[in-house]
Amino acid sequence: MGMLKDEDKKYIREQFDEKLKGPVKILLFSQKLECEYCQPTEEILTELSELSDKITLDVRNLQIDSDDAKQFGVDKVPAIILLGEQDKDYGIRFFGIPSGYEFSTLLADIIDVSNGKSDLPEKMVDKIAAIKTPVHIKVFVTPTCPYCPNAVRAAHKIAMANPRYIKAQMIESTEFPHLANKYAVYGVPKTIINERVQFEGAMPEAAVVEQVLSALEEPGA
Amino acid sequence: MEFSFSVTGPPKVDLKDSYDVVVIGGGPSGLTAAIYTSRAQLSTLVVNKGAPGGLVATTEWIENYPGFPDGVAGAELGRAMQNQAQRFGTEFASGEPEEIHLAADPKVIRVAGQDIKARAVIIATGTTPKKLNVPGEREFYGRGVSYCATCDGPFFADKELLVVGAGSSGVQESGFLAKFASKITIVEFLPTIQAERILIERFKKTGKGSFLLNQEVLAIEGEETVTGVRVRDRDSNEEKLIPAGGVFIYVGLEPQTEAFADQLKLDQWGYIEVDSNLRTNVEGVWAAGDVVSGATRQIAAAVGSGTIAAIEVEHYLSSKS
Ligand SMILES: Cc1cc2nc3c(=O)[nH]c(=O)nc-3n(C[C@H](O)[C@H](O)[C@H](O)COP(=O)(O)OP(=O)(O)OC[C@H]3O[C@@H](n4cnc5c(N)ncnc54)[C@H](O)[C@@H]3O)c2cc1C
Numbered sequence: 001m002g003m004l005k006d007e008d009k010k011y012i013r014e015q016f017d018e019k020l021k022g023p024v025k026i027l028l029f030s031q032k033l034e035c036e037y038c039q040p041t042e043e044i045l046t047e048l049s050e051l052s053d054k055i056t057l058d059v060r061n062l063q064i065d066s067d068d069a070k071q072f073g074v075d076k077v078p079a080i081i082l083l084g085e086q087d088k089d090y091g092i093r094f095f096g097i098p099s100g101y102e103f104s105t106l107l108a109d110i111i112d113v114s115n116g117k118s119d120l121p122e123k124m125v126d127k128i129a130a131i132k133t134p135v136h137i138k139v140f141v142t143p144t145c146p147y148c149p150n151a152v153r154a155a156h157k158i159a160m161a162n163p164r165y166i167k168a169q170m171i172e173s174t175e176f177p178h179l180a181n182k183y184a185v186y187g188v189p190k191t192i193i194n195e196r197v198q199f200e201g202a203m204p205e206a207a208v209v210e211q212v213l214s215a216l217e218e219p220g221a
Numbered sequence: 222m223e224f225s226f227s228v229t230g231p232p233k234v235d236l237k238d239s240y241d242v243v244v245i246g247g248g249p250s251g252l253t254a255a256i257y258t259s260r261a262q263l264s265t266l267v268v269n270k271g272a273p274g275g276l277v278a279t280t281e282w283i284e285n286y287p288g289f290p291d292g293v294a295g296a297e298l299g300r301a302m303q304n305q306a307q308r309f310g311t312e313f314a315s316g317e318p319e320e321i322h323l324a325a326d327p328k329v330i331r332v333a334g335q336d337i338k339a340r341a342v343i344i345a346t347g348t349t350p351k352k353l354n355v356p357g358e359r360e361f362y363g364r365g366v367s368y369c370a371t372c373d374g375p376f377f378a379d380k381e382l383l384v385v386g387a388g389s390s391g392v393q394e395s396g397f398l399a400k401f402a403s404k405i406t407i408v409e410f411l412p413t414i415q416a417e418r419i420l421i422e423r424f425k426k427t428g429k430g431s432f433l434l435n436q437e438v439l440a441i442e443g444e445e446t447v448t449g450v451r452v453r454d455r456d457s458n459e460e461k462l463i464p465a466g467g468v469f470i471y472v473g474l475e476p477q478t479e480a481f482a483d484q485l486k487l488d489q490w491g492y493i494e495v496d497s498n499l500r501t502n503v504e505g506v507w508a509a510g511d512v513v514s515g516a517t518r519q520i521a522a523a524v525g526s527g528t529i530a531a532i533e534v535e536h537y538l539s540s541k542s
Contacts, residue, residue: 008228011304040224101272101296103226121334143225145372146272146279146296150315174375186446186467187363187373200363204316 003044009051012107016052020114024055025083029074031062037097037175041078044097048106054114073167076176080106084113091159096172100143105152105170118157124209128161135212137168140180140190150202151189157205158212166212229273229300229307236314239338240266242534243330244345245318246477248275249520250510251345252302253527254534259309261535266339267306268332270317274299275347276511277520281371281397286520295371298520323484323503340505340541341534344481344493345527347511348474348518353385357441358470365447365467370394373467379403380466383450385438391471392416392424398469399427406463408433408452410472433463441468476512488514499530507533 049057080094141148155168173180197215247269272278280295320331327338367373387409492514509530510523
């Protein structure tokens with residue numbers, strides 16, 4: 001028995017057939033020991049990658065491939081990065097297993113990466129594309145939080161609009177309690193931008209864009 | 222370890238310029254309506270700002286929806302309904318319409334900057350949890366104050382929790398919170414517990430819970446995060462501070478009708494007034510589910526009312542063309 005139900009596989013295959021354009025590489029950083037969620041994450045991604053010949057899975061080891069890990073800013077596992085045509089990095093990161101509602105986020109992200117664009121309105125894309133300093137967005141979630149995918153998707157779409165400068169992470173709170181603790185997460189989704197701006201709840205995309213811009217303002221300005 | 226994987230929700234990148242039916246709200250009533258209209262080969266768009274399945278998605282476990290003898294996880298039921306609509310060709314847009322012109326013919330709804338025409342509209346926007354409106358509630362939102370046990374429960378492992386509201390929702394979700402919390406006190410304004418018996422008994426069985434009735438919540442207190450809740454006994458007028466690491470609020474629901482308030486006839490509480498066929502006062506606009514004035518606020522009832530609205534819309538559109 002696989003992890004995905006047959007009917008779900010069929011549905012995903014149809015969605016992928018219809019909506020995928022270019023290739024997508026799922027890069028998974030993993031490790032054998034002391035990582036409860038690495039094995040199931042690899043399993044689900046293996047099943048997923050078998051549902052379209054446009055998708056490939058590339059599994060790396062956090063220690064052995066530490067240079068790669070460094071390059072992608074990976075310091076914990078499991079970590080997932082989606083790469084598009086010619087291994088283009090769109091700034092999309094998942095830390096922790098993309099289960100529950102976050103699996104739908106992963107599916108939607110794969111489709112966007114394959115198309116090289118999201119449905120973020122042009123006006124917002126222009127604002128984001130103009131940013132010339134690094135932005136790091138963290139979105140804390142739990143797999144049972146139905147409001148969380150919208151928050152993660154908003155962050156990932158923003159990263160896609162300017163991947164050179166913007167990286168957006170989903171963080172599964174229950175797998176990384178020390179991080180949840182550090183950022184005082186008691187409710188999800190919780191978004192943190194450049195360690196400066198933070199907010200709870202799923203805001204409309206336009207509002208998240210404004211939050212990103214506000215995180216870049218000079219303090220006191 | 223067991224995992225579930227939600228497949229619902231890949232984006233619809235390209236919306237069409239016009240649809241036969243636009244459904245606003247993607248809870249059980251809106252999704253049921255969409256299942257019917259899509260299956261009747263009417264092009265259907267559901268615009269939903271919440272989770273697939275609406276409020277159902279935030280309910281941990283559902284036992285009174287027929288067809289599931291052992292009950293069903295709210296998340297799963299919501300997803301299944303959305304998948305069923307998708308299967309018949311319903312398209313989805315996530316978010317909230319920026320503009321809605323119901324009186325126009327065709328009706329115009331602006332979604333993500335795009336004007337979309339609709340021959341008929343079904344409003345199924347449901348309700349949203351009511352706020353207590355006490356000091357500290359807003360300040361500590363996300364730092365101990367929550368309205369969603371399924372979302373935030375895991376953050377309160379071994380903590381003492383306070384749940385406000387001894388209605389069915391509050392008691393049911395307390396049962397779920399008992400998986401994590403060390404102790405749960407349910408505080409109720411009225412002198413009696415309103416919840417269904419079966420829920421009360423189950424909650425008591427967790428051995429972690431107690432009720433505190435006839436109490437007014439005055440304030441939520443804390444420093445970085447919530448540390449306690451100040452209540453007043455409504456008989457003795459005595460005030461006390463109940464220590465709590467988190468507060469979950471279940472004090473009822475209010476309709477989500479601000480977006481149409483000036484276009485539709487609403488009752489004094491803001492619910493939409495309809496006739497026996499769920500028609501609103503505007504031609505070509507129906508309402509279904511919890512948002513309807515006087516509705517029985519249950520999933521099965523919402524499903525029923527989505528069905529009625531959809532069939533009415535089918536008749537209306539076929540008589541028009
Ligand atoms: C804690 C809790 C437990 C419950 N348990 C049970 C139970 O065990 N059994 C049972 O039968 N019922 C239960 N209910 C009630 C049940 O959830 C509701 O009756 C049902 O969900 C109503 O469905 P609906 O489609 O009318 O509205 P909702 O489920 O509220 O869905 C409305 C949807 O519309 C969206 N929306 C609102 N405004 C807009 C807008 N402007 N634009 C776009 N989208 C919008 C919302 O985000 C939401 O997704 C429970 C409710 C709660 C709160």
